[in-house]
Amino acid sequence: MDHKIVDVRLFSAESTMSRPIADSTHDISTIKFYIVEVVAASGVTGQGYLLSFHYSPKAIEGALKDLRTFVLERSYSINETLRIQREYEVECEYFGNLGLLRWAYGALNVALWDAWGKTLGQPIHKLLGSNGKKIPVYGSGGWLNYTDAELLEEVLGYKKRGFTAVKVKVGSPDMERDIQRLHKVREALGGSVRIMMDANQGMSVSNAIKLSNLVQGLGIQWFEEPVSNTDFAGYEIIRNKTGISLAMGEREYDLSALKELIKRNALDLWQPDLLRLGGVEAWRASAIVADAYHLPCLPHYYKDYDVPLLATVANPFGAESFDWIDGIIDNKMVIDNGYAIQREGSGWGFSFLKQYLTELS
Numbered sequence: 001m002d003h004k005i006v007d008v009r010l011f012s013a014e015s016t017m018s019r020p021i022a023d024s025t026h027d028i029s030t031i032k033f034y035i036v037e038v039v040a041a042s043g044v045t046g047q048g049y050l051l052s053f054h055y056s057p058k059a060i061e062g063a064l065k066d067l068r069t070f071v072l073e074r075s076y077s078i079n080e081t082l083r084i085q086r087e088y089e090v091e092c093e094y095f096g097n098l099g100l101l102r103w104a105y106g107a108l109n110v111a112l113w114d115a116w117g118k119t120l121g122q123p124i125h126k127l128l129g130s131n132g133k134k135i136p137v138y139g140s141g142g143w144l145n146y147t148d149a150e151l152l153e154e155v156l157g158y159k160k161r162g163f164t165a166v167k168v169k170v171g172s173p174d175m176e177r178d179i180q181r182l183h184k185v186r187e188a189l190g191g192s193v194r195i196m197m198d199a200n201q202g203m204s205v206s207n208a209i210k211l212s213n214l215v216q217g218l219g220i221q222w223f224e225e226p227v228s229n230t231d232f233a234g235y236e237i238i239r240n241k242t243g244i245s246l247a248m249g250e251r252e253y254d255l256s257a258l259k260e261l262i263k264r265n266a267l268d269l270w271q272p273d274l275l276r277l278g279g280v281e282a283w284r285a286s287a288i289v290a291d292a293y294h295l296p297c298l299p300h301y302y303k304d305y306d307v308p309l310l311a312t313v314a315n316p317f318g319a320e321s322f323d324w325i326d327g328i329i330d331n332k333m334v335i336d337n338g339y340a341i342q343r344e345g346s347g348w349g350f351s352f353l354k355q356y357l358t359e360l361s
Contacts, residue, residue: 001119002042003040003077003079004041004076004077004078005038005040005071005072005077005078006039006040006041007038008036008039008067008068009036009037010034010035010036010037010064010068010359010360011035011352011358012032012034012057012357012358013032013035013049013328013352013356013357014032014356015031015032015033015324017031019031021143021145022143022144023143023169023200024144024169024171024202024203025202026200028053030053030054031051031053032051033325034049034050034052034060034064035047035048036111037111038078038108038111040115042119044078044115044118045118046078046111046112046114046118047110047114047351048106048107048108048109048112050104051302051324060104063100063101063103064107066104067088067108071084078115078116078119079112081113081279081281082281084108085105085109085278085281088105089105098253102276102277102278103253103276105278106274106275106276106277107275108279109279110274110275110280110305110348113280113348114347114348116347117346118346121346122346123308123342123344123345123347123348123349124280124312124347124348125308125309125311125342128280128309128312129312131312131313131314131316133310133311133316135307135339135340136164136318136319136338136340137307137319137320137321137338138163138196138338139154139157139158139321140321141154141155141168141169141322142155142168142169142181142185144171148181151184151185154166155188155189155193156188156189158193159192162335162336162338163338164337164338165194165196165338166185166193166196167195167197167198168181168185168197169197169198169200170197170199170211171200171202175210175211182215182220183218186219195220196221197211197220197223198224198225199223199226199227200224201225201228201229201251203226205226205227205231205237205238208226208227208234208238209237209238212226212242216242216244220244221245222244223238223246224271225250226246230257232257232260235264235266235267236261236265239265239268245268246267246268246269247269248267248271249271249273249300250271250272250276250300250301251276252272252273253277255285255289258289268295269295269296269297269298269317270286270287270290270295270296271298271299271300272286272297273299273302274302274305283299284313287309287314288313288314290315291315294315295315296316297310297313297316297317298318299320301322303319303320303333303340304325304350306320307340307342329351329352330352332350333350
């Protein structure tokens with residue numbers, strides 16, 4: 001079978017659930033994605049996608065198109081992920097490998113693994129060696145622009161579907177609103193569902209400490225990105241002064257922040273972003289580093305990739321669940337009583353439906 005890459009196709013798509021949402025630092029107008037599809041000489045195809053929202057479409061599309069040209073001008077096979085990355089990063093060094101260029105490669109890497117899994121007739125969680133563990137998922141959302149009614153409808157919907165944990169956005173200009181929202185969520189859910197909070201880097205150290213202490217009685221399981229991802233001292237201070245578990249990692253393109261926070265004993269949960277880190281190998285390498293310091297892996301956003309990958313690492317904590325791609329793919333992930341059911345189809349086990357894809361020229 002010929003594994004040579006003969007084509008790379010690029011598409012955009014919008015979620016059927018697209019609507020304006022907001023956290024403490026961003027107003028998001030559109031839930032949009034870019035999809036990379038690789039084609040092997042054997043006829044096997046593989047897909048990978050990245051979440052783009054409405055940001056910098058020309059820059060993202062340009063990076064993806066440049067990567068497509070780079071791959072097609074050379075002779076690569078679908079299983080040569082590390083070779084492609086090494087040579088692409090040499091090519092990209094002038095403008096820097098951290099950031100958008102690595103993100104573009106991450107989408108290609110995910111597509112290559114999909115194609116390789118299909119070639120071997122194996123799902124990713126078996127191809128890489130399964131740990132045999134069930135992977136819990138939590139319901140994510142709680143956006144700051146939601147009314148109280150919308151917030152409660154969302155979290156109660158998660159509970160009705162069997163989720164045992166939900167995450168709520170915090171970092172409102174008025175902290176009292178955050179406190180009231182968290183109290184209403186706890187009252188609505190009762191004690192059987194865990195609650196987490198996420199500030200999306202939008203708070204000061206002092207306010208993060210204040211909020212953590214004021215909601216201590218609600219049993220908040222962990223606090224995600226209370227302050228800037230570069231404020232390592234801030235994470236250390238918040239953890240030492242409150243004792244609350246801290247989670248971060250979604251903004252990182254390498255392991256620098258993870259290593260610094262480990263050194264400061266300032267992190268409890270590592271949240272790798274598969275696309276920002278540059279794909280499967282980098283994601284798994286980060287989980288190995290985290291596990292060496294007893295930090296569980298709780299990845300950011302991409303549940304349809306993260307659930308199978310969590311089944312291949314030593315210390316999986318769980319996956320974040322959004323329903324955003326469910327309406328535009330052919331095989332949405334099943335979640336039963338708070339646990340994801342692994343897809344058994346080859347590769348990642350799902351593909352985007354063609355009627356929702358707009359091809360980039």
